[in-house]
Amino acid sequence: MSELYIGLMSGTSMDAIDAVLVDFSDGIRLAGTHSHQLPPSLRSRLSELCQSRPDEIERMGRIDVELGQLFADTALELLEGAEHHAGSVRAIGSHGQTIRHRPRSSPAFTLQIGDPNTIAERTGISVVADFRRRDMAAGGQGAPLVPAFHAGVFSSTSHNRIILNLGGIANITIIPAGEPASTSGFDTGPANTLLDAWCQLKKNQPFDAAGEWAASGDVDARLLEQLLEHPFFSQPHPKSTGREDFHLSWLQDELARLGSPIDDADVQATLLMLTARSVADAVASSSMEKGELLICGGGAFNMALWQQLQGLLPAWSLRSTADFGLAPGWVEATAFAWLARQTMLGLPGNLPAVTGAAGPRVLGAIHPA
Ligand SMILES: Nc1ncnc2c1ncn2[C@@H]1O[C@H](COP(=O)(O)OP(=O)(O)O)[C@@H](O)[C@H]1O
Ligand SMILES: [Mg+2]
Structure with a gap:
């Protein structure tokens, strides 16, 4: 079975989508890297979405899909640059864009968007996403997961x-x-x-x-x-x-x-x-x-x-x-490729001592190719 995974990361800085193609067949080797800058208009609409304002469900629904398309295109650009086919990749781990993280509210919640269905449909690759909420459901902070x-x-x-x-x-x-x-x-x-x-x-x-x-x-x-x-x-x-x-x-x-x-x-x-x-x-x-x-x-x-x-x-x-062995700009995206692999293998991805969850959990949801 393929040991190639893609990690997609866009963090709180909202600067860029970082994408890595990782080969886990012998340790960890980066087979490709690619960064796609977030267009300024999308960046500012995302920033607005980080604060509660009128009409936010409507705006979130649209940006969720738009971002999913951009994540998919970033993965496809990565594959093209690395000269690999989608069929050789076991899964994509997509962190998504955090628009809310409220570990101290009651109940606690966290929300990452960038529709994984759209990514799976456009790339033809299985997608693991929504890593944080299972840890939170188990009483954890949902973070950090790296x-x-x-x-x-x-x-x-x-x-x-x-x-x-x-x-x-x-x-x-x-x-x-x-x-x-x-x-x-x-x-x-x-x-x-x-x-x-x-x-x-x-x-x-x-x-x-x-x-x-x-x-x-x-x-x-x-x-x-x-x-x-x-x-x-x-x-x-x-x-x-x-x-x-x-x-x-x-x-x-x-x-x-x-x-x-x-x-x-x-x-x-x-x-x-x-x-x-x-x-x-x-x-x-x-x-x-x-x-x-x-x-x-x-x-x-x-x-x-x-x-x-x-x-x-x-x-x-x-x-x-x-x-x-890992350049600083690619560590987090590589971690999400690794987390996707954990999930595909049925292995936990959280550390309860770190997040406070009741126990180790298999994280995320799998969206089949
Ligand atoms: N050459 C640089 N000098 C100073 N800061 C930099 C430089 N390159 C990147 N950064 C900082 O790193 C941030 C992006 O870091 P990143 O690890 O991608 O964060 P995130 O995971 O939140 O997206 C930028 O917003 C910027 O603040
Ligand atoms: Mg970034």
Whole structure:
């Protein structure tokens, strides 16, 4: 049976659909990669959908299918570039686009869209999707789901390792040396989502390339302490978060509460430090004193963030996941190919110690080719 799987990922940053073709026949090998930028109009309609507004079911219904078509086309472009046929692929794992994640509401719920029926129909490949809701139904946060994959790929017998995924939101996977079964992990807070939003508002650019703008400013200690008062940071784990907790209007309210105006670049510098501090605090809470910190996600290209992190974590050796065989931009999409394979094999994909679910669960729904 084919051991080729496709992973499709579009995270909270809403920057692009990342697609990977993964060959699991001998470990993990990327047989192809492709990224499809989200068209600006779709991106802004999706952002609007992330907040409750009139007529949202009608708009969601349309965008759900539209996004499914785009996911399908991205998978087909990936296959064309990699010179593989749809028939050789066992399944697609499609994360979908999160438009709501409310792990603390009662009942808790989460919603990812990008119609898997449309993807299966257009590609002729079986699709596994809707990974998060089964974990939530079992009492979990439905997130993060990448730690099981991280533990499978990045564990070490000799080094403590923490995998840091810097997407729109940051999450860590803590893997003690020689004890992958003791893996834990959680979301630490915002990574790029506020940095992107502030940069878009003030510079009309979707992100702060290499963190240069942030590096040009000074951290405002008062604002930093005020932002760190957000209740998410002191909440015990299991915990997960999203754009519902950390968004532009929250930042603007906090700036207004501060009373005195701050230079735009200093706000960006402070937001960068907010990411670095919340990650460093989470690492400190792991009770591991030193080890290797493997960085992935788009934030891995933010040099200013690396510098601040290294300053706060002198005992940790900061490395790119590329040094361990997986380029930082493709780790999450690869995780969803892996999760699809778990489901097709009838194996669980969640780690109850991470999500808080009552037990291991086979995740997602299969939409046959
Ligand atoms: N060269 C770069 N410099 C700084 N930040 C970058 C760079 N490239 C990507 N990023 C950041 O990474 C984000 C995308 O990261 P990604 O891992 O795709 O997140 P998500 O999973 O939320 O989509 C962008 O929105 C941007 O903030
Ligand atoms: Mg992305």
